Structures are given as structure tokens and as C-alpha cells.
Amino acid sequence: MDLVVGSVYEGKVTGITKFGAFVLLPGGKSGLVHISEIAYTYVNDVKDHLQEGQQVKVKLIGIDDNGHINLSIKKAMDPPPPAPRPARQAPQAAPRSSASSSFEDKLKRFMADSDNKMSDLRQYSDKRSSRRRK
Numbered sequence: 001m002d003l004v005v006g007s008v009y010e011g012k013v014t015g016i017t018k019f020g021a022f023v024l025l026p027g028g029k030s031g032l033v034h035i036s037e038i039a040y041t042y043v044n045d046v047k048d049h050l051q052e053g054q055q056v057k058v059k060l061i062g063i064d065d066n067g068h069i070n071l072s073i074k075k076a077m078d079p080p081p082p083a084p085r086p087a088r089q090a091p092q093a094a095p096r097s098s099a100s101s102s103f104e105d106k107l108k109r110f111m112a113d114s115d116n117k118m119s120d121l122r123q124y125s126d127k128r129s130s131r132r133r134k
Helices: 103-133
Strands: 008-017 020-024 030-034 055-063 069-072
Touching: 030 055
Parallel strands: 030 069
Antiparallel strands: 008 020, 008 055, 020 030, 055 069
């Protein structure tokens, strides 16, 4: 049986190592499912997810120049739905003018705020450097 990259096969886990699991494919060929291709979640120990003799669905993701067959269990199944994101808090609006203010007005306010912050930083920095000179 010819193996085709991208195809999904039913296989049997024949060996487990710390870096993955070997799976016997139809036709007698064997391939490796790397630990990173076992599940969509972090896999610390392969034995937590697979057992020898277990039937698994695998997707053939590649055959290298040496004839090694690379398999994936997670790509043979549907991805899990995305986790719901926590609701974001709306930023606190400054009690300034409405959204009808022009770009120039916004830029002037930004520059004024920036100048105030920079002068505060300079004052703080000057105080710290004067303490060191004593």
C-alpha cells in the first residue's frame, strides 16, 4: 500500500518513548508521532495520552529523505473550539470633549500631556542625581 502525505490512516501504537509514539500503519509500515503532534494541549508525558496497542487515527504529515514517516494525531482530528476570552474592560474615557474634536485638537492635548509627563520625569531625575552628588 502506498502512503500519501495528507491522508488519514487508522493505526496501532506499537511503542512509546519520551519523545513520541510509534504507530503501525496499514501495509506494515511504521511511523512516529512526535510528542508535539499528540494533542492540542501541552503533553508532558506521552503515556498520559497513549498506550501500547491502542488504535489511533493519524494523519501522514511527511516522509523525509531517509524514509522516516512523520505522523500527527492532533491534525487527524478537529481542533478544539477557541477558549472564550475574558471580557475586556472599556478604557476609562477622559472627561474631555466629545468625539467631534479634530485631529489637531487631539494632537495638541497629547503634546501638552507629553510635555507635562516629561517635565515631571526630569524633576524626579534631577532630584535623584542631586542626592548622589552629596
